[in-house]
Amino acid sequence: MAKYNKLAGKHFLVIGGTKGIGRGVVEGAIEAGARVTLAGSSTASVSKALDEVRAAYPSAQVAGFACDLSKDTVEQDLDALFARAKEAQGEVDHVVLTAADPLAVMGVDEISLERVRKVAHMRMAVPMLLGKAAARHVRRSHECSLTLSTGGIADSPASGWSVIAFMAAGLTGLTRNLALDLKPLRVNAVEPGFVDTPLWESIGFTAEQKAAVFNEWSKKLPTGQIGLVEDVAEAYIYLAKDSNATGEIVKTRGGHNLI
Numbered sequence: 125m126a127k128y129n130k131l132a133g134k135h136f137l138v139i140g141g142t143k144g145i146g147r148g149v150v151e152g153a154i155e156a157g158a159r160v161t162l163a164g165s166s167t168a169s170v171s172k173a174l175d176e177v178r179a180a181y182p183s184a185q186v187a188g189f190a191c192d193l194s195k196d197t198v199e200q201d202l203d204a205l206f207a208r209a210k211e212a213q214g215e216v217d218h219v220v221l222t223a224a225d226p227l228a229v230m231g232v233d234e235i236s237l238e239r240v241r242k243v244a245h246m247r248m249a250v251p252m253l254l255g256k257a258a259a260r261h262v263r264r265s266h267e268c269s270l271t272l273s274t275g276g277i278a279d280s281p282a283s284g285w286s287v288i289a290f291m292a293a294g295l296t297g298l299t300r301n302l303a304l305d306l307k308p309l310r311v312n313a314v315e316p317g318f319v320d321t322p323l324w325e326s327i328g329f330t331a332e333q334k335a336a337v338f339n340e341w342s343k344k345l346p347t348g349q350i351g352l353v354e355d356v357a358e359a360y361i362y363l364a365k366d367s368n369a370t371g372e373i374v375k376t377r378g379g380h381n382l383i
């Protein structure tokens with residue numbers, strides 16, 4: 125019996141799988157022989173992603189559903205998403221959360237209660253409530269996992285990033301604690317550095333501005349390049365495969381921490 129193709133036939137639910145890092149996880153899981161259900165914020169984005177994934181992987185077992193996590197009904201919406209995923213493709217083995225709204229980079233003078241609440245909804249409440257939902261919907265086994273997403277800002281402060289830094293650092297604590305609360309279901313997080321995804325356009329960068337910033341950072345990073353989705357996605361795939369890993373924060377950041 126093969127020991128290393130642990131994801132063959134497993135069911136991945138990738139929340140935020142329409143684009144960016146989550147899309148890489150969808151493709152990586154399919155290439156590892158898994159069944160995949162992807163979720164995004166709208167029917168249109170999910171349909172587009174499904175069309176593209178099916179064109180690239182014609183024999184893939186893939187489904188997709190819209191689940192807008194920004195609403196106050198998020199708890200019921202997550203329950204409904206798990207129910208639809210299970211109905212479409214059976215029990216869920218691995219859950220990945222990469223969904224996030226545009227980064228709210230702001231100077232200290234721009235911080236307001238309303239803005240903090242908005243950021244906290246997607247980056248604090250959603251991961252917590254997903255932990256609660258996973259406890260109800262995913263088998264309590266070390267063979268199953270929940271993987272959250274944080275970011276290099278948790279370790280490397282940057283001017284204007286105080287609110288996001290709080291959420292990113294908090295996610296590491298949440299990950300470790302959920303690993304105890306949900307045991308033996310494993311809970312981990314991936315901490316990416318700069319990755320080339322649509323996230324950067326969503327905060328207002330034009331293609332030219334993004335290219336200029338990435339070019340500047342590429343010269344500084346020890347790897348000499350901005351992270352690629354297909355590399356960073358490997359961290360999520362690894363965490364699903366390694367039944368010995370729980371409460372871990374896997375960092376993939378091009379050596380950003382070394383400079």
Ligand SMILES: NC(=O)c1ccc[n+]([C@@H]2O[C@H](COP(=O)([O-])OP(=O)(O)OC[C@H]3O[C@@H](n4cnc5c(N)ncnc54)[C@H](OP(=O)(O)O)[C@@H]3O)[C@@H](O)[C@H]2O)c1
Binds near residue numbers: 146225273
């Ligand atoms: N890219 C980086 O450099 C970087 C660095 C460090 C950390 N991270 C973190 O890694 C995670 C993934 O980042 P990314 O770069 O892959 O982001 P991205 O390319 O912007 O993708 C975001 C994903 O979130 C989904 N989403 C957004 N709003 C949603 C909502 N209200 N409900 C449901 N889904 C929603 C999007 O779905 P739709 O398309 O359907 O809206 C999309 O699938 C984030 O937590 C990000 O902060 C990224």
